[in-house]
Amino acid sequence: MHKVLLSVLLGLILIATGSSVAFALQSGGAMVGDLATGSVVGQPFTSLDVDLEFTALNIGGKKAWYPGTAILDLRNQGTLGRRGQPILIKVTNALDGDHGFSLSADSAFAGPTSLQVKIVVKPGETKYIGIPMSDLTFVTAARNMTVKCQLHAAHLTSHLVIFK
Numbered sequence: 535m536h537k538v539l540l541s542v543l544l545g546l547i548l549i550a551t552g553s554s555v556a557f558a559l560q561s562g563g564a565m566v567g568d569l570a571t572g573s574v575v576g577q578p579f580t581s582l583d584v585d586l587e588f589t590a591l592n593i594g595g596k597k598a599w600y601p602g603t604a605i606l607d608l609r610n611q612g613t614l615g616r617r618g619q620p621i622l623i624k625v626t627n628a629l630d631g632d633h634g635f636s637l638s639a640d641s642a643f644a645g646p647t648s649l650q651v652k653i654v655v656k657p658g659e660t661k662y663i664g665i666p667m668s669d670l671t672f673v674t675a676a677r678n679m680t681v682k683c684q685l686h687a688a689h690l691t692s693h694l695v696i697f698k
């Protein structure tokens with residue numbers, strides 16, 4: 535009887551560790567949260583500058599993540615530069631319904647270690663996404679990330695261009 539319990543317990547531990555490893559590979563170190571309580575790689579969101587801001591808007595009858603093209607300039611790494619500070623993205627849904635914010639290096643060809651952030655933002659809600667610099671290692675070869683709403687195919691796609 536004890537052996538059975540022990541094997542069940544060990545099985546559960548294996549499942550738990552296995553899934554957490556898979557999760558870490560998929561999502562890297564990017565963290566989603568509120569400004570007051572969120573943190574990424576040990577740094578509270580409140581201690582970081584907001585690098586980018588995306589808002590779900592209705593533009594000319596189309597739903598879109600505004601702006602359509604955002605630029606993230608990581609070239610200045612010197613004394614007055616960001617010195618490896620994580621990136622902080624502010625995401626606001628100014629529309630009526632739920633909308634998805636999906637940020638990825640590319641759709642079909644993205645490897646399991648490439649940056650993938652996928653969240654759902656409620657109407658009127660603001661979320662913050664903290665991304666460690668190390669997560670952009672595999673992204674910057676492409677230098678162009680897409681922002682999509684994974685809930686609605688008609689939601690216009692936006693771009694995040696990275697200078698590094």
Ligand SMILES: [Cu+2]
Pocket residue numbers: 597632633634683684685686689
């Ligand atoms: Cu949408």
